[in-house]
Amino acid sequence: MKMTMRWYGSQFDTVTLQQIKQIPGMTGVITTLYDIPAGEKWPLDKIQAIKAEVEAAGLKIEGIESVNVHDDIKIGLPSRDKYIQNYIESLENLGKCGIDMVCYNFMPVFDWTRTDLAKERPDGSTVMAYDQAKVDAIDPQTFFDTTTTNSNGFVMPGWEPERLGHVKELFDAYKDVSSEKLFDNLVYFLKAIGPVCEKYGIKMAIHPDDPSWPVFGLPRIITGKDALVKLMKAVDKPYNGVTFCAGSLGTNPKNDLPAIIRALPGRIYFAHVRNLHHFAPGLFEEAAHLSSDGSFDLYEICRALDEIGFDGPVRPDHGRMIWGEKAMPGYGLYDRALGATYINGLFEAIEKSKKSK
Numbered sequence: 420m421k422m423t424m425r426w427y428g429s430q431f432d433t434v435t436l437q438q439i440k441q442i443p444g445m446t447g448v449i450t451t452l453y454d455i456p457a458g459e460k461w462p463l464d465k466i467q468a469i470k471a472e473v474e475a476a477g478l479k480i481e482g483i484e485s486v487n488v489h490d491d492i493k494i495g496l497p498s499r500d501k502y503i504q505n506y507i508e509s510l511e512n513l514g515k516c517g518i519d520m521v522c523y524n525f526m527p528v529f530d531w532t533r534t535d536l537a538k539e540r541p542d543g544s545t546v547m548a549y550d551q552a553k554v555d556a557i558d559p560q561t562f563f564d565t566t567t568t569n570s571n572g573f574v575m576p577g578w579e580p581e582r583l584g585h586v587k588e589l590f591d592a593y594k595d596v597s598s599e600k601l602f603d604n605l606v607y608f609l610k611a612i613g614p615v616c617e618k619y620g621i622k623m624a625i626h627p628d629d630p631s632w633p634v635f636g637l638p639r640i641i642t643g644k645d646a647l648v649k650l651m652k653a654v655d656k657p658y659n660g661v662t663f664c665a666g667s668l669g670t671n672p673k674n675d676l677p678a679i680i681r682a683l684p685g686r687i688y689f690a691h692v693r694n695l696h697h698f699a700p701g702l703f704e705e706a707a708h709l710s711s712d713g714s715f716d717l718y719e720i721c722r723a724l725d726e727i728g729f730d731g732p733v734r735p736d737h738g739r740m741i742w743g744e745k746a747m748p749g750y751g752l753y754d755r756a757l758g759a760t761y762i763n764g765l766f767e768a769i770e771k772s773k774k775s776k
């Protein structure tokens with residue numbers, strides 16, 4: 420396991436590489452070219468520049484989150500081949516820089532969805548929260564507008580104003596895309612990028628849908644164990660893998676998180692380890708990482724990862740907003756640093772208890 424933090428680049432992130440470097444056990448970052456819209460090519464010189472910047476801070480780029488997939492690819496429009504070609508060239512440039520893990524998702528229109536970006540908890544910290552009743556009560560455009568105006572002035576990942584300024588058109592474009600069709604389009608995409616992944620040893624790690632059920636009537640297909648196993652079989656090659664995200668898969672309390680990990684030996688390339696607190700089905704808030712603060716057993720999650728021999732990057736994923744910090748919701752420094760330290764402790768204990776047996 421390699422402990423990492425997501426970092427959006429010095430232009431966009433409130434957290435610096437120097438701060439990340441000072442978190443005990445932190446060896447790398449997961450980054451992206453945040454200003455390149457989905458569908459465009461990633462220029463080699465820009466990748467080289469961010470790589471040099473990260474390495475100058477004594478860290479390593481352990482992977483990319485994300486190279487976003489253009490909606491035309493998800494919808495399966497004839498223009499998808501042009502966008503897939505761009506994606507292949509982006510992977511080629513990443514491969515040339517020795518970057519070999521790419522997280523992506525296949526969620527239509529919206530990326531991860533929350534109805535509250537700063538819900539106050541009794542201790543004064545704020546967290547992102549989800550309430551299905553609120554989603555059911557509003558239309559997608561209003562939902563998009565509220566989310567973007569409440570994000571502290573930050574553009575959140577997957578919520579680009581240029582793209583989501585056309586929410587209605589996007590929804591229209593998806594109206595004939597069933598779950599089956601979306602899945603077929605994903606397989607088409609994965610097969611097309613296979614050769615470049617194999618050439619550079621790039622591991623594609625799909626991020627599960629968040630929340631793990633259809634939102635606003637849009638299909639969601641990466642929702643649990645069966646879906647992930649089905650996708651691994653549909654393109655049964657090492658380059659086709661998974662980002663295990665506890666927070667996303669765990670939005671559905673029926674998902675047994677350690678069982679999902681054990682069902683994917685050798686195919687998990689990246690792990691997002693965090694906690695949620697469930698109040699009722701479809702009603703939850705993000706919690707501190709500690710098992711006792713939420714609904715998940717983080718020890719069992721880390722133990723399952725260790726058991727399948729997972730050796731990829733882990734990141735603490737979202738954190739609470741604490742100590743008066745102002746940052747992109749979920750992506751402050753303080754609580755993610757606390758989370759990383761806790762996760763490191765769990766892995767150390769698992770490692771040592773195995774040796775003592």
Ligand SMILES: [Mn+2]
Binds near residue numbers: 667
């Ligand atoms: Mn995640």
